[in-house]
Amino acid sequence: MLLSVDHVTRYFYDQPVRAVVQSHRLRPSQFDGQKLIRWDVTVSDGQKGGGFRDGAGDWVQGWTVQGPVAEILVQVSGQVETTDLAGVLRGHKESVPPHCYLRGTHPTTADAALAALGEGLTPDSDALATAHAISARISDAIAYRPGATEAHTTAAEALALGEGVCQDHAHALIAVARSLGLPARYVSGYLLAGDDGSPHEASHAWAEVHVRGLGWVGFDPANRCCPDERYIRIGSGLDAQNAALIRGIARGRGEESLEVSVTVQARQISSQTQQ
Amino acid sequence: MTDYFNEMYQGGKVREPYARLQGWMQSMPAELRHMKQAEAEALFRRIGITFAVYGEGGDPDRLIPFDMFPRVFSGAEWARLERGIKQRARALNAFLVDVYGRGEIVRAGRIPARLVYLNDAYEKAVVGFVPSKGVYSHIVGIDLVRTGPEDFFVLEDNCRTPSGVSYMLENREIMMRMFPDLFRENRIEPVDSYPEILRRTLASVAPQKCDREPTVVILTPGHYNSAYYEHSFLADMMGVELVEGQDLFVEGEFVFMRTTEGPRRVDVIYRRIDDDFIDPLCFRPDSMLGVPGLMDVYRSGGVSICSAPGAGVADDKAVYTYVPEMIRFYLGEEPILKNVPTWQCGKADDLKYVLAHLADLVVKEVHGSGGYGMLVGPKATAEQVEAFRARIIADPDNYIAQPTLALSTTPTFVEEGVAPRHVDLRPYCLVGERVELVPGGLTRVALTEGSLVVNSSQGGGVKDTWVLAE
């Protein structure tokens, strides 16, 4: 499927700041399920800094903006050709040992209720089935409801609430998987919004679980499926904060506010773009 | 009663390295000694060498007690130590490059994966990165204790930013000033080349994108830090700027410092702040000490950070147990310096042993430092032992235990005259293009009679450490 993405983030400062430094993880992952056709990232008045591929396989790009500046525009625009690999992250080059993803973080700490969601599962005999089961249980336990939770809500809090968004689903899945000894991580990316009325957000997040012999496999409890050709994978981390697409700090007293808009659309594959 | 090795006297005779100190000691009546001691203290205070004790408050301008009685090694003793220390520094660096690369030592089953990869000090953010010249730990401080003429044990390794080297240098300066005759009579190897070697070492690991004479700086958490004196001393001796996080900023692909003439590029940062605080974009977002964006510049080859972020995984007290294994694995050599036998409370069998022998053991927190969070079994009261037992049971992974070592003693000036006190040794090994070690180190002495805790934060003092020329 050929997907086009337009992702615009606008930062406002109530008084001009002296400088801004950002670290982006804004390029689609390189693996068998994604082929980059075109991809541009621009930062208004920005100077491109150092860029590198990190141990998790994500492209990290530094940017700086010299102030005084009161508004910054980060624009991402591109096209990716995707293939459905049933969630399996095949052909992805990375060197962080899966063991690292057993480490707990604050939002992904499993309390008794989360641990209970893993009861009766046998990761040692069938890790893949276990991961599917966890995902299904999370889908049942946490209903999709935008606005019910916020950025700092933990997995345990979302489960107690019984409601949440994709971030909460992913955190909960990760917490349960890790409590069963399965390495799990948070994935940030984009999703083609469907016309079937199902709960979708163009800016999306899901989880990956490491299955011995198969590697990393994606699960999206928010949509009760594994990532397919509608998904564009960007980057991963231990939790949402660790996998953030844009991190930034401004030097100055200005208070920051921001506006984000993301559009993902399907395109016709023309003969030119397939070359 | 334990029989301690006295480094000066053996069987009623003076050991060779200390031969010329016997007369010196006897020629010093109490009044002269007191006068000299006061003179030394005034010198230290004048220079401004003071330190603040962690977590204690109190006088921020406290002096570390300085004992004038030197600690002496023969050239032959040192030669062996030097080989052992350099061997260890090389193996620790090989380990770091490996565990952030292919992890061969883990794959080979020589060290458990969880000990490395689930370690808090293991930085996921630097996986896959090889620092300039393949060096992670540029200053390796190795804490050694001695129990007999030939018996040295490594107590712990310090791969991040070991402190105390300014005392090594200042102790020598003050001794030379006060007792020039001693230096004429004994042939003592100099240590004053340390700052120059350190500067050369740091310059030798300039980043990939640096195509000129590298600009080196020392990054300090600030003037409230207890080791600020040392930071400023080293900057002065090396002739480099001492910067705080607020003095540095990232622009484009490089790091710059803010000067009165505008931005000036920085190539090598000898940081004296912890990983957690160096870049709020990458690590703790609430850190005010660091430089936003530093890690992106670092990983894209625009700046070198010494020690490299992530180096801490090699000096963890649980990983320590495996250092001899590292030496065999990476260097194909037998370790020259021994480890202290260590029980890991995280292992069921070890825990059982530790709990059964708590009163005879020294128990430490895996991530503790400075002598805090530590139980010295034989010196502790029954209540202290029981309280510690509860802490170990609550979180066994967090503790290791070692036998109480019979630390050697050296003569030390005390109120009544001269008496033996327990000592340890921290030499500072420099790793860059070359591996270098100045002949000397910091000798810490437990000034309280019978005490085995030498940490300055717990009433320890320091001594000048001599290595005699062969």
Add this chain to the structure above:
Amino acid sequence: MLSRTADNLFWLARYVERAETSARLLQVGARIALMPSAAGYRNEWESLLHASGTASGFAKKYGEAVQRNLESWFFFDRDNSSSVASCLTAARENGRIVRTALTTQVWDALNGAFEELRQLERRPRSELDLSLLTDWTMRQAALVRGSIDTTLLRNDGWDFLNLGYYLERADNTARLMDVKYYVLLPKVEFVGSGLDNYQWTTLLRAMSAHRAFHWAYGGEVTAAKIGHFLILNPQCPRSLITCVEGMNFHLDRLSRNYHRKTLAQDKARSVLAELAEMHVDDIFEEGLHEFLSRFIVDMASVSQVVRNCYLNGDVR
């Protein structure tokens, strides 16, 4: 050099100078208080508190202006950021931060002052008379100043130290004069009256300029002579023009060494140009108080420009 280092040096000097000013204020106040006066000495102390900019802090803590409290306030009190103790501590802390930019002698002078201060603070107050405290302060300040002049490398750090000294001194002289401006009003009934002369000579004395004044002018003390001496006479070490010339000298050195001119040079030069052309009559025409107020604002803006052009780290 690092902007922050330059900033620390700049403030080191300002604090030493400010400590000296607090001691001088204390001296002036105590001397005036010795004089029989219908208005009582309280008014005099009030005006000195105003000159130091700490009147409200004092009122809050002590209420009435009693000599002993005033001594505490101007010398020992850490709640008064301009007290001798606060200033010397801040100067020494700035010095400790940039220890490597100082010589051993300068550090010794700063650290020595700090160590002695701590001893003074431990002594019973009954043992410390006022002249001991003020003399001690001036001696410490002189030691620091002297060690800077005789041992420090004449690099940009030296320029920033001196900029601090001159800016602070100019500001202080202007404020000290402003306290007494009304005495200099050219009204016949004031000129030459005993009270006024006493107040003015005390002020001159506090600036260690009493004898110098007589050497320079001789004869009767007049408002015009004092105004000229403290504002326009480049021979007077604390006159406004001496301070502004000093700033220009060091700013010019900076622009030569850095091969670039900034707004700081322009600003300092324009202040100097005005003073150089000025006649003492012009000042009284404008009104002494108005002139001094304007000058104090000028100094604040020079200080701000120096900060923006060299010290705040945003220099491009």
